[in-house]
Amino acid sequence: MLIALLPGDGIGPEVIAETVRVLDRVTDQLRFETAPVGGAAYKAEGHPLPPATLDLAKRAKAILFGAVGDPDCDRLERHLRPEQAILGLRKELGLFANLRPATLFKELADASALRPEVAGAIDMVIIRELNGDVYFGEKGMRKTASGRREGYDIMSYDEDEVARIARVGFETARARRGKLCSVDKANVLETSQLWRDVVIEVSAEFPDIELSHMYVDNAAMQLVRNPGQFDVIVTGNLFGDILSDQASMCAGSIGMLPSASLDANQKGLYEPIHGSAPDIAGQGKANPLATILSAAMMLRYSLGLAAEADRIEAAVATALENGARTLDLGGKLTTTQMGDAVLAAL
Amino acid sequence: MLIALLPGDGIGPEVIAETVRVLDRVTDQLRFETAPVGGAAYKAEGHPLPPATLDLAKRAKAILFGAVGDPDCDRLERHLRPEQAILGLRKELGLFANLRPATLFKELADASALRPEVAGAIDMVIIRELNGDVYFGEKGMRKTASGRREGYDIMSYDEDEVARIARVGFETARARRGKLCSVDKANVLETSQLWRDVVIEVSAEFPDIELSHMYVDNAAMQLVRNPGQFDVIVTGNLFGDILSDQASMCAGSIGMLPSASLDANQKGLYEPIHGSAPDIAGQGKANPLATILSAAMMLRYSLGLAAEADRIEAAVATALENGARTLDLGGKLTTTQMGDAVLAAL
Numbered sequence: 001m002l003i004a005l006l007p008g009d010g011i012g013p014e015v016i017a018e019t020v021r022v023l024d025r026v027t028d029q030l031r032f033e034t035a036p037v038g039g040a041a042y043k044a045e046g047h048p049l050p051p052a053t054l055d056l057a058k059r060a061k062a063i064l065f066g067a068v069g070d071p072d073c074d075r076l077e078r079h080l081r082p083e084q085a086i087l088g089l090r091k092e093l094g095l096f097a098n099l100r101p102a103t104l105f106k107e108l109a110d111a112s113a114l115r116p117e118v119a120g121a122i123d124m125v126i127i128r129e130l131n132g133d134v135y136f137g138e139k140g141m142r143k144t145a146s147g148r149r150e151g152y153d154i155m156s157y158d159e160d161e162v163a164r165i166a167r168v169g170f171e172t173a174r175a176r177r178g179k180l181c182s183v184d185k186a187n188v189l190e191t192s193q194l195w196r197d198v199v200i201e202v203s204a205e206f207p208d209i210e211l212s213h214m215y216v217d218n219a220a221m222q223l224v225r226n227p228g229q230f231d232v233i234v235t236g237n238l239f240g241d242i243l244s245d246q247a248s249m250c251a252g253s254i255g256m257l258p259s260a261s262l263d264a265n266q267k268g269l270y271e272p273i274h275g276s277a278p279d280i281a282g283q284g285k286a287n288p289l290a291t292i293l294s295a296a297m298m299l300r301y302s303l304g305l306a307a308e309a310d311r312i313e314a315a316v317a318t319a320l321e322n323g324a325r326t327l328d329l330g331g332k333l334t335t336t337q338m339g340d341a342v343l344a345a346l
Numbered sequence: 347m348l349i350a351l352l353p354g355d356g357i358g359p360e361v362i363a364e365t366v367r368v369l370d371r372v373t374d375q376l377r378f379e380t381a382p383v384g385g386a387a388y389k390a391e392g393h394p395l396p397p398a399t400l401d402l403a404k405r406a407k408a409i410l411f412g413a414v415g416d417p418d419c420d421r422l423e424r425h426l427r428p429e430q431a432i433l434g435l436r437k438e439l440g441l442f443a444n445l446r447p448a449t450l451f452k453e454l455a456d457a458s459a460l461r462p463e464v465a466g467a468i469d470m471v472i473i474r475e476l477n478g479d480v481y482f483g484e485k486g487m488r489k490t491a492s493g494r495r496e497g498y499d500i501m502s503y504d505e506d507e508v509a510r511i512a513r514v515g516f517e518t519a520r521a522r523r524g525k526l527c528s529v530d531k532a533n534v535l536e537t538s539q540l541w542r543d544v545v546i547e548v549s550a551e552f553p554d555i556e557l558s559h560m561y562v563d564n565a566a567m568q569l570v571r572n573p574g575q576f577d578v579i580v581t582g583n584l585f586g587d588i589l590s591d592q593a594s595m596c597a598g599s600i601g602m603l604p605s606a607s608l609d610a611n612q613k614g615l616y617e618p619i620h621g622s623a624p625d626i627a628g629q630g631k632a633n634p635l636a637t638i639l640s641a642a643m644m645l646r647y648s649l650g651l652a653a654e655a656d657r658i659e660a661a662v663a664t665a666l667e668n669g670a671r672t673l674d675l676g677g678k679l680t681t682t683q684m685g686d687a688v689l690a691a692l
């Protein structure tokens with residue numbers, strides 16, 4: 001099965017390298033092809049998502065993605081910036097459903113800024129829509145009637161876009177504790193009002209799921225106050241961007257959490273939720289566990305290798321139990337040494 | 347000096363009543379006039395912001411606002427919902443600058459979900475723009491070319507809107523620790539790109555202030571990970587709605603935090619950041635301290651009575667030191683008893 005490896009910028013190549021070692025240990029069914037993406041691709045080929053990279057991503061059965069983001073590229077025109085690569089992949093491949101589990105490994109109870117009893121209760125999945133919202137509407141700079149510069153972006157969702165992500169939310173809740181919380185800002189936004197209306201309509205197909213609604217400002221509070229109350233959260237692209245990063249941090253180190261971005265046929269792109277961390281790139285300081293756990297999600301969701309996924313996750317837990325810690329977790333292991341610790345536990 | 351009292355819905359009337367008792371004790375320069383607002387106004391007069399209420403707000407030197415929000419009104423057309431009252435007041439009165447201090451009273455270190463050492467370091471002000479952004483752009487429901495329902499909202503800022511709130515941010519930072527963090531999503535939104543460009547232009551007027559920029563997803567993480575890093579945050583209406591509620595919760599009980607919404611001439615509307623809490627309304631369970639502290643801000647910012655403001659804030663601290671706690675703080679005092687505790691400390 002062909003896996004596209006897109007290491008990208010910063011610490012991306014380092015964390016991908018460890019992950020490939022782990023994958024090679026648990027299965028011989030994978031074939032890897034690597035292509036440049038993000039700032040690295042811009043520097044090499046003049047575009048953050050070169051045609052050959054997109055083509056590889058389309059051909060592959062799944063994509064393992066490192067990170068994009070490069071301070072050298074901040075002043076480029078928007079369409080040439082590294083971030084456009086990940087936005088382009090999501091859109092071109094129809095990866096509309098972003099799944100982000102947030103749980104605290106009990107071995108890392110000390111890593112959260114939240115009190116241990118609050119953080120310890122976190123066990124949720126955030127489902128973020130990835131193909132619509134203000135991310136992909138018409139946008140630009142224009143002049144107002146009085147000649148002032150104005151920036152604008154159109155936010156919108158149509159009923160089909162909302163219904164398909166809502167179904168992912170309900171299905172995910174059904175496989176867990178049966179609770180779905182839909183987050184919007186329906187008291188102010190018409191986009192959110194449609195969102196809420198459609199989620200309620202779809203809920204008729206899932207009478208066994210307990211549905212609630214929360215305004216995004218309240219959700220941001222509740223994720224701090226009592227994150228244990230959430231099972232599955234479903235929300236739009238922009239609110240999901242904010243809340244999923246917030247939830248990850250509540251659950252401890254950002255170096256620990258994986259994510260999957262799925263299309264309608266379980267093809268997916270898998271990436272750690274952390275970014276390219278240019279400040280520590282190339283120094284062996286990065287924690288590879290988020291990427292290794294993303295690979296486990298890939299085995300489970302896109303490749304039908306659930307047993308192998310379980311083995312990786314168990315090995316990560318064992319490594320942590322044995323005291324393996326990278327810098328972000330208060331330890332001293334290098335990226336490669338953490339990879340070794342997981343391999344040793346396999 | 348005429349003060350407009352707009353108690354509103356839910357616990358609004360209860361917390362306003364205690365606040366008036368406190369104000370009456372510290373000064374005899376105020377004259378109060380009361381008017382209905384929100385769901386209460388809709389029920390009495392068919393509109394959440396009746397003309398006489400708006401007129402009173404315009405005539406007054408400052409406005410003391412309780413809360414709006416009433417589940418009975420959730421299914422009304424948008425323009426009749428309680429929330430439209432506060433949005434209408436902000437817009438009609440040109441209250442563009444929302445100031446929300448977030449600090450943890452040291453007596454309440456246990457009230458935060460964050461570890462005491464993390465929460466204890468919080469001492470910031472969030473400045474949120476209130477008159478623009480996706481809140482006030484064109485919005486509505488329409489059909490797509492293929493006949494699907496679609497909700498849309500236009501997000502935008504022009505350079506003057508950004509410059510005036512940026513100046514409030516820089517001035518506020520100058521009066522504090524000299525650090526301003528501007529929060530946007532410039533890697534995706536053109537509205538944010540203009541925001542960032544203009545904030546950088548305005549920064550030339552404030553060479554003494556240390557300016558930084560942060561993406562909103564990262565800001566939501568940093569507010570959990572290390573909120574002590576922030577002095578002043580300036581951001582748009584939507585991101586400010588989310589981040590300021592999140593920051594309040596990091597700083598402890600939502601029942602403690604005040605806010606000011608100012609126009610260009612220091613006229614302001616003052617309100618607790620909590621909502622109408624219909625579930626506990628009319629039972630004497632609400633904590634009046636956020637409203638009492640909002641009144642202190644009113645004395646300081648709009649009425650030039652700084653000494654009286656200091657007295658109120660000191661009395662609140664003393665009451666807490668003496669062990670006064672409402673339910674939300676883990677105590678047993680009623681709303682009135684908490685008012686008594688503050689009066690006793692004056």
Ligand SMILES: CC(C)[C@H](C(=O)O)[C@@H](O)C(=O)O
Pocket residue numbers: 083086087241533534563
């Ligand atoms: C890099 C950026 C465009 C991206 C987003 O906003 O979606 C990132 O923050 C993410 O969450 O994957």
Ligand SMILES: CC(C)[C@H](C(=O)O)[C@@H](O)C(=O)O
Pocket residue numbers: 187188217429432433587
């Ligand atoms: C009630 C609502 C419209 C309002 C807002 O979103 O601005 C509230 O959440 C606030 O922050 O004051």
